[in-house]
Amino acid sequence: MNLEGYPVFRRTVKTLTGIDLDAYKGNQLERRLQGILRRVGVPDLIQYSRLLQSDSRRLQEFRDFLTINVTEFFRNPDRFEDLKHKVLPALLRERRPLRIWSAGCSTGAEPYSIAIILDEIDPGGRHDILATDVDATALAQAREAVYQEREMKEVSPARRRRYFTETPSGWQVVPHIRSAVRFVQHNLLSDPFPGDLDLIVCRNVVIYFAEEAKTALYERFRRSLRPGGVLFVGGTESLLRARELGFTPLLPFFYTTLPASRPEAETRQGRQGTDHP
Numbered sequence: 001m002n003l004e005g006y007p008v009f010r011r012t013v014k015t016l017t018g019i020d021l022d023a024y025k026g027n028q029l030e031r032r033l034q035g036i037l038r039r040v041g042v043p044d045l046i047q048y049s050r051l052l053q054s055d056s057r058r059l060q061e062f063r064d065f066l067t068i069n070v071t072e073f074f075r076n077p078d079r080f081e082d083l084k085h086k087v088l089p090a091l092l093r094e095r096r097p098l099r100i101w102s103a104g105c106s107t108g109a110e111p112y113s114i115a116i117i118l119d120e121i122d123p124g125g126r127h128d129i130l131a132t133d134v135d136a137t138a139l140a141q142a143r144e145a146v147y148q149e150r151e152m153k154e155v156s157p158a159r160r161r162r163y164f165t166e167t168p169s170g171w172q173v174v175p176h177i178r179s180a181v182r183f184v185q186h187n188l189l190s191d192p193f194p195g196d197l198d199l200i201v202c203r204n205v206v207i208y209f210a211e212e213a214k215t216a217l218y219e220r221f222r223r224s225l226r227p228g229g230v231l232f233v234g235g236t237e238s239l240l241r242a243r244e245l246g247f248t249p250l251l252p253f254f255y256t257t258l259p260a261s262r263p264e265a266e267t268r269q270g271r272q273g274t275d276h277p
Contacts, residue, residue, distance in 0.1 A: 005045035012049040017063055023189050023213035036065055063135055071106040073113050074154040076235055082251050084117045087230055091198045097127040098198045103188060104205035105131035108142025109151055112173050115180040116163050130194060132186035139183045145173035193224045203234035222246040222257055231255045
């Protein structure tokens with residue numbers, strides 16, 4: 001990173017947001033920071049740091065820029081068909097209720113998509129769906145659960161009728177689906193992880209992380225999953241070293257934990273973390 005003032009800027013961001021920029025890919029972050037400096041109209045990161053400290057609107061703009069809050073329902077619909085017809089039924093045969101974590105959930109379309117599928121295949125089931133994101137503003141939008149047409153393009157007419165109400169502001173998720181998901185602010189890079197999970201969904205989040213941070217994150221995901229639990233990743237996030245990380249491929253972009261890689265000590269550690277976040 002050769003942008004002038006970067007060390008000061010990095011400390012400022014950590015103080016204001018809790019986000020550690022060292023975990024992000026250097027070249028990619030540098031290009032994006034240069035772009036935002038041009039767009040905002042400040043000459044260097046020192047002045048941009050001062051701007052973030054004094055202007056809450058600019059700070060939220062930077063947080064949005066960093067966390068890439070792009071979301072839609074049933075993104076990559078083929079993968080959600082696999083989730084509905086193969087992955088979740090197999091997990092449900094093993095135990096109920098399921099413990100599911102949508103990590104980096106943005107404004108909530110992903111965990112609500114999961115809640116809709118569970119309502120379709122296990123009516124009346126009361127599963128634990130935790131959805132987390134570092135961005136408090138995105139989580140507030142998720143709890144409001146109102147979405148625009150661009151986020152609804154993969155929602156069928158039948159699902160719109162059953163699971164959404166059209167309002168002047170957009171399409172709002174119906175109350176019983178909203179109540180199936182709990183949203184919690186959480187930093188993937190520093191906060192404790194929940195444990196004894198059946199399914200972790202983390203899609204299009206780690207692509208922005210440096211390799212070291214990415215490896216550490218996948219290892220923590222593996223420890224948070226029960227033996228036989230499943231990790232669902234994004235379309236650009238294949239685990240090239242899956243077995244090294246304690247996973248084996250299940251379906252495209254779905255990985256399951258290897259029982260042999262889950263020693264009892266790690267299982268206990270994961271279960272001790274079930275109250276977090």
